[in-house]
Amino acid sequence: MATETKQVLINGSWRNAELADGKTFQATNPNTNEPLPAVFPVSAWSDCDAALEAAAAAATELRRIPREKIAAFLKDYADRIEAAADTLVEAAFNETGLARSPRLGGVELPRTSNQLRLAAAATVQGDWASAVIDTASGIRSCFESLGPICVFGPNNFPFAFNSVAGGDFAAAIAAGNPVIAKANSSHPETTRLLAEQAFAAAQANGLPAATVQLIYRTGHADGERMVSDPRCGATGYTGSRSAGLALKAAADRSGKPIYLELSSVNPVAITPAALQQRGAEIADEFMTSVLMGTGQFCTNPGMVLLIEDPATETFVSTVTERFAAAPAGTLLSPAVATSLSKSVQILVDAGAERLAGDGKAETDRCAVSNTLLKCSAEQFLTDPETFQTEAFGNASLLVVAKDLDQATSVLDQLEGNLTGCLYTATDDSDEAAYDQLAFALTPRVGRLLNDKMPTGVAVSPAMNHGGPFPATGHPGFTAVGIPAAISRFAKLTSYDNVRDSRLPALLANKNPTGSTWRYVDGNWQQGDVAG
Amino acid sequence: MATETKQVLINGSWRNAELADGKTFQATNPNTNEPLPAVFPVSAWSDCDAALEAAAAAATELRRIPREKIAAFLKDYADRIEAAADTLVEAAFNETGLARSPRLGGVELPRTSNQLRLAAAATVQGDWASAVIDTASGIRSCFESLGPICVFGPNNFPFAFNSVAGGDFAAAIAAGNPVIAKANSSHPETTRLLAEQAFAAAQANGLPAATVQLIYRTGHADGERMVSDPRCGATGYTGSRSAGLALKAAADRSGKPIYLELSSVNPVAITPAALQQRGAEIADEFMTSVLMGTGQFCTNPGMVLLIEDPATETFVSTVTERFAAAPAGTLLSPAVATSLSKSVQILVDAGAERLAGDGKAETDRCAVSNTLLKCSAEQFLTDPETFQTEAFGNASLLVVAKDLDQATSVLDQLEGNLTGCLYTATDDSDEAAYDQLAFALTPRVGRLLNDKMPTGVAVSPAMNHGGPFPATGHPGFTAVGIPAAISRFAKLTSYDNVRDSRLPALLANKNPTGSTWRYVDGNWQQGDVAG
Structure with a gap:
């Protein structure tokens, strides 16, 4: 068995691992729930060392x-x-x-x-x-x-x-x-x-x-x-x-x-004015975002905050029907399926109503039916921590507030998240509601979106794929986006009175590429510096 | 007594503190070792809350x-x-x-x-x-x-x-x-x-x-x-x-x-070539730096790494005489004096030789005689942790290596420091030694200085008053320098698909000041952005 176990790559050699207590593991094919043939080692400390x-x-x-x-x-x-x-x-x-x-x-x-x-x-x-x-x-x-x-x-x-x-x-x-x-x-x-x-x-x-x-x-x-x-x-x-x-x-x-x-429920708040204006369109966007990839994105919209209104009722009915009608995708692993079922149960036990999905894991593949839950903002506010349980996968929780102020109170209770979205009317009729919701939501998220679902993390220099704890460990860093993501893995060094010939190329008088931006005496520039 | 206790400033009022177990404290005048008259409160949690x-x-x-x-x-x-x-x-x-x-x-x-x-x-x-x-x-x-x-x-x-x-x-x-x-x-x-x-x-x-x-x-x-x-x-x-x-x-x-x-011993390495060339001048610089403010700077040169050479011997004699001759300044508090005596004793117990100073605290003011210690690199390498004990105040440890390689081995054992200095010959004769020492020292310090002592932390945008743990808690941040020090106390926020009228002024199409630098599509610029 040991000879068939796949090799680790250490110091330039593919070699047999030193096993921790003889342990190995196999991955599972989530489409069949069967273990895949390849056997992999659990390394002992000596490999890490x-x-x-x-x-x-x-x-x-x-x-x-x-x-x-x-x-x-x-x-x-x-x-x-x-x-x-x-x-x-x-x-x-x-x-x-x-x-x-x-x-x-x-x-x-x-x-x-x-x-x-x-x-x-x-x-x-x-x-x-x-x-x-x-x-x-x-x-x-x-x-x-x-x-x-x-x-x-x-x-x-x-x-x-x-x-x-x-x-x-x-x-x-x-x-x-x-x-x-x-x-x-x-x-x-x-x-x-x-x-x-x-x-x-x-x-x-x-x-x-x-x-x-x-x-x-x-x-x-x-x-x-x-x-x-x-x-x-x-x-x-x-x-x-x-x-x-x-x-x-x-x-x-x-x-x-x-x-x-880490985890994030990625709240999406939608005003009645937005739903009155284009409820069907928003339902489409939500369905695409929430079930794509069986909902297994860090920025999956796991919580939708709504405000009582006839248009809201229509939206809830529409997405309920569509959740029930859509085929459930395959989940990544048995562990994901188990965890999803468990998280859904936690939300249901807290009082959330099941609008769609029985929350049960299938046995012949890794899958759970598409699950849509609903609770009132009043319920949410009685136990905000539990109602923010992340249900990673094809599930989402609708939270319905009585009015704008109650919706704001829900946002005030949110933990740090990677993203937060606000859907409002596309004309200027909704600005007061926007301002109130955005003011509450922004400090709690790494990325604030408008009229756009959170899935899809562009590799942009302006991207923040980060956010306040516990979405990440520090509110100042992004995991996606170049160049910002790079400097996480670096140390800041000052060179004080160091001769030009000894400086790192980036800091020498001559611009090393002719196009590197450097902050020289308070201005960003691409030129050389006078010696 | 309670009425005379100074007031805390909470929520816009100077008011009496809620005392933790009735506790108060007084500061000490370090020039007399007498308590100062003003009485200050030790606040209970209720004040913090x-x-x-x-x-x-x-x-x-x-x-x-x-x-x-x-x-x-x-x-x-x-x-x-x-x-x-x-x-x-x-x-x-x-x-x-x-x-x-x-x-x-x-x-x-x-x-x-x-x-x-x-x-x-x-x-x-x-x-x-x-x-x-x-x-x-x-x-x-x-x-x-x-x-x-x-x-x-x-x-x-x-x-x-x-x-x-x-x-x-x-x-x-x-x-x-x-x-x-x-x-x-x-x-x-x-x-x-x-x-x-x-x-x-x-x-x-x-x-x-x-x-x-x-x-x-x-x-x-x-x-x-x-x-x-x-x-x-x-x-x-x-x-x-x-x-x-x-x-x-x-x-x-x-x-x-x-x-x-946190603490830092701020190593200063000086090559024989530098001392041959300008030993007296470097001794002057060192004396000014190490005893200024009674040595109570975060970047005080607490460790000087030397290499055996006649010029090194002259340097050691010179600074020994000058340490003994200089009047000992007053320390900040009884606690600093006690801590300095204790740290010096730890170094002496580890085998460092006392070149100047008896390490004893005076009783009628907060002061300890100027203390210069010496050990060999060989001694240092037997217990690098102990020999890096910070002796905060008017004290420094000379570490004498046999040769460049042994000096490099000492640098290789250093913890993270705020600063590190290298003194080498001012002509190009010393470049190989510089290169070897700088390569070892740079990853261990926040600021690398050449031919300059570490005290004096300019408020410069290029300053790094920081460094690898345990000098600080993170190698990427500086406590001094504007604008870099400011962003420590901030969160990164992305705005995705947010209308111009809703964006923070700094991100709106119109440059808010006409001179704020913004990284637009990969280039720093001060202009407006097309709407």
Whole structure:
């Protein structure tokens, strides 16, 4: 059995893992609920230790390597992902149940290679490093590489947020760091295949052997030890709140930065005026957003805040019928199905009414019927914490308020969320309601949307895929968007009275690219600085 | 007695504190070791709770108040501090023993009012908010106010880092937040006088009553409860490592940002070539830096790394004589004197040789003789943690290495520091040594200096007064420097598909000042954006 177990990638070698108590695991095909054949190791601490040791050495080497070489690696990796698309899509389909097309092959894989190319361009261009030059005082500063980055990817994006290919990976590498990837246990084969491409690209471009390493799974205690290890520079984590907070506690204790993207119910508030004006259209938008990908997006609209009105009643009836009529998609894993059923039950036990869906998990595949719940704002306000339980998957909770003030009170009780949406009338008739709702909602979300559903996270420099705790661990950082996501994995360094010849290229008098933006004496400019 | 106890400032009223177990305290005059007459309260949780409640309401109000009004407050406050300079300097002299002139009146007070004016300009100008506009996707982002900020100031800058007047205060207000100041217990009267000016300025400029609040001291548990309270937005702390880490643990548990500036030994490495070339000059610079302000700066050069050479021997003799000959300055408080003696003893017990100073505290004032210690790099490497004990005050440790490689090994063992300095030959003869030392030192410090001592922290946009843990809690933030220090106390918010009329002024099509820098479609610009 041991010889068939897949190998970890540590310090430039695919080798047998040292198993934690002899443990291995297999992923499940969510379309059949059957285990997939490949067997993966649960690594002992010795694997983590070896990876950290190699990564620390690689981090030092990478500091001497020109940015162009790192960019070449990222571009080559993007090309290789595209060349291996068929194999990758098949593996991801088997492990996640997400549609081969368009989702995996047509949308997510191109997004992933695009992110890598954007990161390649950013690492050379250098805006991410926020170079600041104060000629009067002779002080210059920029962001620089931090050290080995541990990346824990989520279950719901086998490519675009994969620990060895996704946004955190691209950002960590673009900042000049090696990555230790911890595969998500629900798609280890997809991750292994990606790591093969990443490693081949790293080798082909002459990067240190340990620039990319892969471990599939560890015991919880070893994961916590890894993110708090002195050799770790920082960690990027996307996943469940409980596991994320355990890692955060460990990292915090040793002063290691950890960037989390945790749960979020992504409230959507819709005014009666909006529904009077275009209720059917909004129902369409909501249906597309909430059930797409079986609702398994970090920004899925899990809570819709409405205000009593005939148009609201029509909206509720419409979406109820459509939830019941739509086929239930496949969920990512048995764990997701179980968790969804459990969360729905928590909401029902708290008093939410089932409008659609029995909340039961199917047995021959990972699926739960589309679930639409409803409660009054009055109910919500009696136990706001419970009514904010995230039901990750194809479910949503409608909260109906008596009036605008009560709706505002609901918003005032919200935890930190990734997104918040407001739908109002498209003319100016609804501005007072908008102002009141937006004022309450904005401080509680990372991204405020108007007349637009929250799913779909553009890779834009203006994107904030972040938000106040507990949506993330810090309200000032985004996990998506270049260049902003890159500087998370960096340290700020000032150079004080350092000669021009000794400065990092980004801070030298001569602009290293001729087009890097630098904040010189209070103004952003792309030119050289007088010597 | 209770009626004579000084009053706290909560929700716009100077009122009697609710005492924690009836406790009060007095500061000590470090020049006499006698308690000062004023009696200050140790507040019970009820005071903290009242301050948080009022601050949360003020934070909401402040979101509606034009930036110009906040700027007017900061400028008015700066004026009032200058008008009250004599009283403030006298109080600070009595409480800290720092010289009235030039230190308190000629240097620190003007620095403080200057910081407030810089913050005033920054809050209107808006560069601190890093506005990003992506016209293609319709997404725009910027930093915005976060909520009530708790500020804990240090003992060593009664004005410039004061919790109710210093850098963290100015940054928190500039970001649009109210401040709950926790006075440093060694200079409560100075802080009270500053808070009187701050409150008068806030009233005169129509800011919410709870924009500025003051508590003098709380029990440790209540301090921890305050920084982790849901109503707290974030915390700024400057002070001892032990108290800072206790607050950090509490804030981390509830996902609240906390910015720490803790201990640092600020290593200075000096090559033989530098000493051969200008040893006497470097000795002068070192003496000025290490004993200025009785060595009580966060960036005091507490460790000097040397390499065996005749020029090194001369340097060691010179500074030894000068340490012994220089009069010992007064320390800030009995606690600082005790702590310094204790730290010196730890270093001596570990094997450091006393070159100058007996390490004993004087009894009629707060003072310890100037202390110069020496150890070999070999000794250092046997117990790097102990040899990095910070001896805050007029003390420094010389570490002498056999050669460049051994010196590099010492640097490799350093914890995170605020600063690191390298002195090398001023011609190009020393570049290989520089390169080797700088490569090892840079990742371990927030600011790398060349041929310059670390004391003196310019308020520059390129300043990083920060550094890797345990010098601070996060390697990406600076406590000094505008605009960078401001965004610590802010949240990132994206606006997605939001109409121009509803956007924050900084993100609207029209540039709000005509000169605010905004990153528009990948380029920094000051113009308007096409609608």
